[in-house]
Amino acid sequence: MKKLALALVCLVSVAFFASCDPTTDTPEPTITVLAGADCVNGTVENPQIISNQDETNWRFGFHVESNAVTKVALASLKITYDYVVDGETSQWSDEIDLTGLTTYDYVDYVWAQDDEKMIILENTVRATVTDADGKVSTASLAYKIDAADEPLEAQGFEWKRIGSHDGTGLEMFGLKWTQNNSKEDFAYIEPVDGARLYQFQPEVWDETTTMFGKAELFAEMPVSISLFKGVSAWTSHDYDFVIGTLYEDEYYLIHITRGDVSFSGGTNVTITGEWK
Numbered sequence: 001m002k003k004l005a006l007a008l009v010c011l012v013s014v015a016f017f018a019s020c021d022p023t024t025d026t027p028e029p030t031i032t033v034l035a036g037a038d039c040v041n042g043t044v045e046n047p048q049i050i051s052n053q054d055e056t057n058w059r060f061g062f063h064v065e066s067n068a069v070t071k072v073a074l075a076s077l078k079i080t081y082d083y084v085v086d087g088e089t090s091q092w093s094d095e096i097d098l099t100g101l102t103t104y105d106y107v108d109y110v111w112a113q114d115d116e117k118m119i120i121l122e123n124t125v126r127a128t129v130t131d132a133d134g135k136v137s138t139a140s141l142a143y144k145i146d147a148a149d150e151p152l153e154a155q156g157f158e159w160k161r162i163g164s165h166d167g168t169g170l171e172m173f174g175l176k177w178t179q180n181n182s183k184e185d186f187a188y189i190e191p192v193d194g195a196r197l198y199q200f201q202p203e204v205w206d207e208t209t210t211m212f213g214k215a216e217l218f219a220e221m222p223v224s225i226s227l228f229k230g231v232s233a234w235t236s237h238d239y240d241f242v243i244g245t246l247y248e249d250e251y252y253l254i255h256i257t258r259g260d261v262s263f264s265g266g267t268n269v270t271i272t273g274e275w276k
């Protein structure tokens with residue numbers, strides 16, 4: 001009888017402790033987007049718009065915690081950035097070891113360090129937290145930088161070649177005028193090493209009026225050329241040529257409007273127009 005009573009006590013004890021073991025239908029760790037007046041709260045579907053003139057030190061990130069019921073420790077946090085800079089899409093990711101932790105805050109900033117603004121036109125940040133039991137939760141945020149489009153201001157240029165000397169005034173555009181003019185009496189304009197040269201239809205000059213418009217023009221991947229020889233080295237003329245260059249990460253749109261030729265002490269050619 002005593003053995004039966006002892007067995008019943010043990011059975012009840014086991015049932016009691018088993019019933020006290022924490023259980024939940026949602027055992028995943030928790031993850032939330034950081035909140036605050038200076039925190040990015042845009043979603044993938046509705047990114048937060050931030051002006052590039054905004055002086056707020058915008059921050060963003062995620063708060064993660066162990067599940068409130070299971071108390072299982074965290075294991076890792078993976079952060080993935082999908083961003084667009086100057087029209088180019090890139091991805092960056094990092095995995096943070098959270099072994100043994102039960103809470104963690106991941107924080108980053110919209111602007112680069114040293115008070116220099118890094119214009120990321122679009123940025124989507126995704127976070128995945130995993131606990132020691134392999135349970136996973138995710139969250140995401142997104143923002144866009146609203147950089148004001150600036151009008152282009154045309155400026156004049158003058159390229160000269162005196163006799164057989166190298167042409168001058170072309171250097172800033174990544175161009176050179178060093179070859180002898182061709183037997184057809186045209187000036188040979190070429191890109192320097194590291195530069196690319198393009199030719200466009202004349203109407204492009206009037207149609208391209210803003211910085212974004214110029215960036216879009218070159219983003220359409222025009223076919224580069226190795227030589228431009230539209231300007232006569234024999235007679236003076238008006239022209240309507242539009243060429244462009246990519247040099248040292250800068251785009252130049254160039255409108256050639258005039259070529260003047262004289263023969264004082266040799267063949268002297270002056271090419272003028274505007275660039276923007």
